[in-house]
Amino acid sequence: MRVTFTANGKPVEADDVWEGESLLYVLRERVGLPGSKNACEQGECGSCTVYLDGTPVCSCLVAAGQVQDREVRTVEGLAEDDGELGLVQQAFIDAGAVQCGFCTPGLLVQTDALLANDAQPSDNDIREALSGNLCRCTGYEKIMDAVRLASARTCAKAVSE
């Protein structure tokens, strides 16, 4: 089948899609957006998290056909329009929250969604919001630091604007 949708603001079209393919497979293998990662393919690890019509979802659990005419935003769409890193992306680098980086794309999308809803989450709010995103390298401490840093920068930016 043919699937057409919007990815990171641009129209995309995938042909010869097998009905059993996931959105994750189509993103990674058919439309050149391999940033979202496949680490469990059953919605446990969160590495494949993308925005679907503004809501974070595990793209491995979304059938490709379900995204027809809808909007998808992936980790590749988190940078600013001028190519500069987004605020959450920069905070993850600055805080040392990236080691192997395989969980990072999903965590970035989930953190972006968290801060969009609540710019000043408590530590327990952060832990709850990110509890569906597994990381095996960092022990999560630097990820907590990164989200706190992104929160502080978000608030500072809001004040200055």
Added chain:
Amino acid sequence: MSTRTIQGQKNLQDIRQASKDGIGGSPLRPDGNLKVKGEFAYSSDMWHEDMLWGMALRSPHPRANILSVDISEALKLPGVYAVLTHEDIPGSKFYGLEIQDQPALAIDKVRYHGEAIALVAADHPETARRAVKKIKVEYEVLTPIVTEEQCLAPEVHGYVHEPHEFKSHGYGNICHEQKLVSGLGVTDEVRALADVIVSGTYEVGMQDQAFLGPESGLAVPAEDGGIDLYIATQWLHVDRQQMAPVLGLPEEKVRLTLAGVGGAFGGREDLSMQIHASLLAQRTGKPVKIVYARDESFFGHVHRHPARMFYEHGATRDGKLVFADCRIVLDGGAYASASPAVVGNAASLGHGPYVIPNVKMHAIALYSNNPSCGAMRGFGAVQAAFGYESQMDKLAAELGMDPVELRQLNAMSEGDLMPTGQQIDSPAPVAELLQRVKDMPLPPPLDLDDLDVRALPGALSNTSHGEGIVRGVGYSVGIKNVGFSEGFDDYSTARVRLEVIGGEPVAMVHTAMAEVGQGGVTVHAQIARTELGVEQVTIHPANTEVGSAGSTSASRQTYMTGGAVKLAAEAVKYALIDKGRRRYGWTHQDITLAGGKVVSESAGVLVPMVDLLGDEAIDLTREHHHRPTVPFDKETGQGFGHVQYTFCANRAVVDVDVELGLVKVVELTAAQDVGKALNPLSVVGQIQGGCTQALGLAVMEEIIVKDGKVRNASFTDYLIPTILDTPPIPVDILELPDPNAPYGLRGVGEAPTVSATPSIVAAIRQATGIALNRIPVRPEHLTGTL
């Protein structure tokens, strides 16, 4: 900047400060931008025009004879390009890290659940899956050999490897063994010297590395008949060494390039899909990509050895250890993998960081029809630490002593002898590390008036609002070796090139080091900056065009390949200075490089590096060998076997819901001596990550194997810590230089994984009063329903 320098300028302080991103700083990762943009190319992201997808058929039985394999139906499926069995292998049919006992594809029998039997290449992963299902295998299913008792009675229960095909150093179903005796050993006379004796049997479940990036890679057939493989691994050269004979190729025709690695933790030391993808590429003449799904990943790599251990310790009434008698049985599963080295570690480190005058130890690894076990972070030292640290707590209770004071009373320090007879010849601040975690402020007690269920045992399951919750505190300390041991020369190679690019001196570092997330690439650039006084450093992709870097394991990469980068950079520095001496006739004996300039301590700036270099590039390669070690004596375990030792101490604070048996680790504190923190941000990250994997082993993680069959090969059923399960991890870093090591550094990655687990179990014991002789601790162990 450099061109504006005035010759003879003497403010070297300012010039040196320009290089703030050298060693000791925490510059950002060079791969960080790509990783946060989703543009970093992991092995599972590899893509090639016309590539095929490879997949393996795996055995559903842990032990069976293969009576027949019929691939005809699979071959008929449209889109299928090849189906291979062992009969199609062009070269040697066996491979292995230390012992070549594993068939690349099963030959007439399978020895573990998940063993690969046949391979398919197809145009779509779903086509490959369907083709795999169409391969018909006729099995004669046999009773698997899975328990210690069964393994040790092969004449009754059978041989995992028949005597005529046995390739390891052991015998029967024993893959490897190591004995050790020191002092007077443990005899009745020695026992009589002890006022108190405590003993226990301890068990450790099978832990998985559970790296997030699945085993994957792309094999591309080359015009010269060779293979180019883009792969996630821990050691490119040892992969090639194992692959080439099976592919029937000389090593130089098997070229490996490191693709992005999504974590490793030991699970990528052995081959997974390397040979399989290459065989399919050879057969089809097309690029073949293999990516394991998570369930296949659980079958596709070795795990941490489960262990059954008996420990007996004797001490005087005032707490001085008199003897330790230990027996450690590790289940190595079907194939040897790294079992011999794991046994060596368990035997030589299995008494812990304590001075014990009399020791007897016997460590063995079994062959069984359970999943193969090999390298995982901590490597034989993890299992033992649960045993000896549980014993220390038991002994402290028996003596009525504080468990930290008992440990400190017996703690080893520099100058002491290991039970192997090896003298500890660099700092070993065991007692101080314990004191540091003990002295850190405790987290506030549970406030029943201001509860957040998310921070309680059970968390979002909302199982308690504070009732039935008891707090406990536990301590532990551990010892780990750094680098490969027992006479192995795991040297590293580095190539450093210095040239002028865009008017600036630029260094390039080329090694075959596997960057698996640890940050070696950051550190290599830091070393080059420090040694060469440059700002700009590029890291060449890791491949087999340069010499071996050894494995990214055994906490060794910064020590070994970092050391090689240091040697190569120093050689480049001296070559440049020599060039200056020849050209300018310098006679100063105090010349070095800093801030892009050649400087003399006495005469100030001599010349900008760009002027001296001109159009010439200085490009030098050096090998770094650690000091030699020797194998342990088979019977006595004596010998200078390890390169370096590393120590970490932990304090765990836990809340236990004693009614439901749920545990929340409230805080996990670590103190570790790292010799010299080349990159403090990365060092802390390693320690926190290592502690968290130890937390997983303490209370969550186990591959459940029943009658040889894996029952929980998924992230739904094999649980690793989430951010909600993981507490704050305060880290206290000590930097006592090791005079034998580059910059005095001490390997970092594994020590916390060794030491943290027992502290958590000790805390749960303190909260519940339950003995807890098995990890992971499960709710049923705490509620008495087991």
